[in-house]
Amino acid sequence: MGxxxxxLIALWxxxxxxxxxxxxxxxxxxxxxxxxxxxxxPYKVVVExxxxxxxxxxxxxxxxxxxxLLGPQGxxxxxxxxxxxxxxxxxxxxxxxxxxxxSLPFVVQPLxxxxxxxxxRLLEVAATLRASPFDRFVSLVLPLAQRGFLTASVLSFAHxxxxxxxxxxxxxxxxxxxxxxxxxxxxxxxxxxxSAAHGLSLILxxxxxxxxxxxxxxxxxxxxxxxx
Amino acid sequence: MLKFDFEVNRGEFALAAKLQLPxxxxxxxxxxxxxxxxxxxxxxxxxxxxxxxxxxxxGEVWQNTNTFLAVHQRPLGYxxxxxxxxxxxxxxxxxxxxxxxxxKEQKKLQPDEVINLLxxxxxxxxxxxxxxxxxxxxxxxxxxxLTSPKLLLxxxxxxSLDATSKAEILPFLEKLxxxxxxxxxxxxHAIEEVTRLADHLVxxxxxxxxxxxxxxxxxxxxxxxxxxxxxxSTVLKAKVxxxxxxxxxxxxxxxxxxxxxxxxxxxxxxxxxxRVMASDVVLALTPPQDTSLLNCLTAWVLDIQPDPNPSxxxxxxxxxxxxxxxxxxxxxxxxxxxxxxxxxxxxxxxVALN
Numbered sequence: 001m002g003x004x005x006x007x008l009i010a011l012w013x014x015x016x017x018x019x020x021x022x023x024x025x026x027x028x029x030x031x032x033x034x035x036x037x038x039x040x041x042p043y044k045v046v047v048e049x050x051x052x053x054x055x056x057x058x059x060x061x062x063x064x065x066x067x068x069l070l071g072p073q074g075x076x077x078x079x080x081x082x083x084x085x086x087x088x089x090x091x092x093x094x095x096x097x098x099x100x101x102x103s104l105p106f107v108v109q110p111l112x113x114x115x116x117x118x119x120x121r122l123l124e125v126a127a128t129l130r131a132s133p134f135d136r137f138v139s140l141v142l143p144l145a146q147r148g149f150l151t152a153s154v155l156s157f158a159h160x161x162x163x164x165x166x167x168x169x170x171x172x173x174x175x176x177x178x179x180x181x182x183x184x185x186x187x188x189x190x191x192x193x194x195s196a197a198h199g200l201s202l203i204l205x206x207x208x209x210x211x212x213x214x215x216x217x218x219x220x221x222x223x224x225x226x227x228x
Numbered sequence: 229m230l231k232f233d234f235e236v237n238r239g240e241f242a243l244a245a246k247l248q249l250p251x252x253x254x255x256x257x258x259x260x261x262x263x264x265x266x267x268x269x270x271x272x273x274x275x276x277x278x279x280x281x282x283x284x285x286x287g288e289v290w291q292n293t294n295t296f297l298a299v300h301q302r303p304l305g306y307x308x309x310x311x312x313x314x315x316x317x318x319x320x321x322x323x324x325x326x327x328x329x330x331x332k333e334q335k336k337l338q339p340d341e342v343i344n345l346l347x348x349x350x351x352x353x354x355x356x357x358x359x360x361x362x363x364x365x366x367x368x369x370x371x372x373x374l375t376s377p378k379l380l381l382x383x384x385x386x387x388s389l390d391a392t393s394k395a396e397i398l399p400f401l402e403k404l405x406x407x408x409x410x411x412x413x414x415x416x417h418a419i420e421e422v423t424r425l426a427d428h429l430v431x432x433x434x435x436x437x438x439x440x441x442x443x444x445x446x447x448x449x450x451x452x453x454x455x456x457x458x459x460x461s462t463v464l465k466a467k468v469x470x471x472x473x474x475x476x477x478x479x480x481x482x483x484x485x486x487x488x489x490x491x492x493x494x495x496x497x498x499x500x501x502x503r504v505m506a507s508d509v510v511l512a513l514t515p516p517q518d519t520s521l522l523n524c525l526t527a528w529v530l531d532i533q534p535d536p537n538p539s540x541x542x543x544x545x546x547x548x549x550x551x552x553x554x555x556x557x558x559x560x561x562x563x564x565x566x567x568x569x570x571x572x573x574x575x576x577x578x579v580a581l582n
């Protein structure tokens with residue numbers, strides 16, 4: 001059981017991917033979840049269904065479409081090439097886009113839930129207390145939805161750590177550049193190097209466990225409001 | 229002066245209210261549930277955006293076809309049926325939520341005054357979920373007051389409270405009415421609250437304004453349902469002449485006539501209100517000399533109205549420029565041969581201080 005330098009790089013890539021895509025998702029999904037929680041638009045169901053799609057689609061299907069879209073022949077890939085940035089397949093940016101899409105429902109749904117509870121009457125009260133819409137969001141919605149944000153971050157982070165099929169499809173197997181831990185493990189097993197596979201697997205199990213422990217401890221220590 | 233004209237049409241529910249309300253005292257919006265009183269209050273606050281509505285407060289237009297002043301820009305306080313305190317903030321922070329958002333010149337009421345008025349000093353460091361229903365509602369009232377509103381809107385602030393908590397809140401509401409010089413619009417479907425608090429009453433039914441006027445006129449109006457109920461009563465205005473007589477009573481004057489009550493704690497010269505039930509008034513042609521009743525008012529018979537109970541009749545009386553109701557049996561009515569404009573003595577069995 002040993003950890004090679006390549007394994008360490010794969011772990012680092014995994015960590016980077018999880019952090020970047022989680023942060024990007026939190027920023028992008030906050031307004032989307034807010035809209036979903038408050039709108040009465042008939043298109044709400046369409047958007048909700050689209051957001052939930054990654055839950056049911058096989059990761060290979062999404063990975064396949066992304067590969068087509070982000071590659072040199074795809075619409076998005078070509079657009080990036082004309083910008084002189086190069087297409088996105090087999091790149092770290094491509095992986096971030098892929099894992100964001102993959103974890104989308106895990107961020108939107110807890111946030112939407114938290115917003116729909118934190119909104120309504122309390123926002124009306126705040127309006128009668130002279131708080132502007134933005135003020136209401138910052139002073140009420142954000143603190144009241146902190147449990148939702150915590151849940152969304154952990155789910156997205158953990159989900160990215162465990163991602164496999166989609167990453168394989170869009171090129172997450174270039175050692176040193178896009179290879180992530182789950183794929184490195186798969187390679188070790190294919191090469192019958194069980195000892196290396198054990199090493200990496202153990203690290204993933206332990207780090208996921210510590211992460212979850214940390215979250216539950218934080219949740220217990222601080223007064224996180226339960227509105228339900 | 230609050231002037232408005234709202235029309236809401238939502239299929240099954242319709243509301244049409246065009247009114248001018250006085251700029252002082254408590255105006256009750258009274259009616260059954262579903263009569264549109266909460267919707268009307270929400271329209272006034274701007275929580276409900278009615279197209280083509282009109283609202284003017286003290287000459288400032290808050291809403292017309294081109295204008296709609298956002299809720300947070302209206303100088304009003306709103307107390308909701310449930311206290312709706314912010315659960316992540318302690319009582320102190322809840323109280324100051326609106327206060328902090330005022331400019332210096334807007335801060336007319338100070339936290340200490342409001343905390344004293346509502347008796348909530350001991351609660352400041354607690355979270356809302358540690359308070360009783362009545363305490364929470366007092367904090368919610370304090371939070372609204374601390375925005376130094378020019379208009380206070382209250383939506384059945386006692387409806388979700390048990391009897392004990394209600395008894396705890398009512399005196400505070402009366403204090404508010406007597407000490408703050410701001411108009412209060414109070415939504416309620418409980419006539420006891422209305423008779424205790426309101427100076428002015430708007431009766432709503434099925435989204436329409438059925439009647440509107442001074443509380444005494446409304447309560448004694450023969451064309452309105454109040455007079456037709458078991459609890460027909462009236463509210464008389466009186467002044468405290470002597471807070472403590474040698475034998476422990478409080479002497480009030482009603483016009484020029486004395487009235488005694490057993491309540492203590494009033495101040496000399498204070499304006500007060502007493503509620504008198506129609507069934508607690510006894511009529512006599514001559515002033516009785518030897519009874520245990522303390523209060524005997526000289527009154528004129530205004531007219532005689534039928535009572536829901538066929539053996540009874542309601543006599544409407546005038547005491548000075550105020551109105552009193554007496555429920556007596558038809559037999560007594562015949563025996564006394566009562567006629568309109570007749571001088572009579574009204575003996576009052578029970579007086580409840582409002």
